[in-house]
Amino acid sequence: MRIGELARRAGVTTRTVRYYEGLGLLESERREASGHRQYGEDAVRRLAKIDFLKRMGLTLDEIAEIIPLYFGERTAVRGRKKMLALLERRLAETEARIEGLEELRDELRAAVERMRDRERSAA
16 A cells, blocks of 8 residues: 555554654555555554554654564564563653642642632631
8 A cells, every 4th residue: 555545544644654664663565666655554553553652651762662573573572571661661650740740739729728718817
């Protein structure tokens, strides 16, 4: 399939496909004599995996580490282990941010209550 069809099936733009190619996340299988890129079903699966990993909060640099492992092995064991490690790290970072936000929320609630108390006292 050509780049336009790939982009349509994957729900991305042709610009995104070219960008991912430039980063090494995706390759065309071959080029026609006219220079048009040709892609197979593997490209659709790669784009779906990239989208999934992005939604999980991984950066494109992190995804670039995983994609070759995931699609380069028959069993993809190394890729899955690497992905698990990255997702576990991202989960720990997210939980730490949530904890910090909860602390901030509690501090803001206390500050609001103090200000309300002062307003009531002044009235």
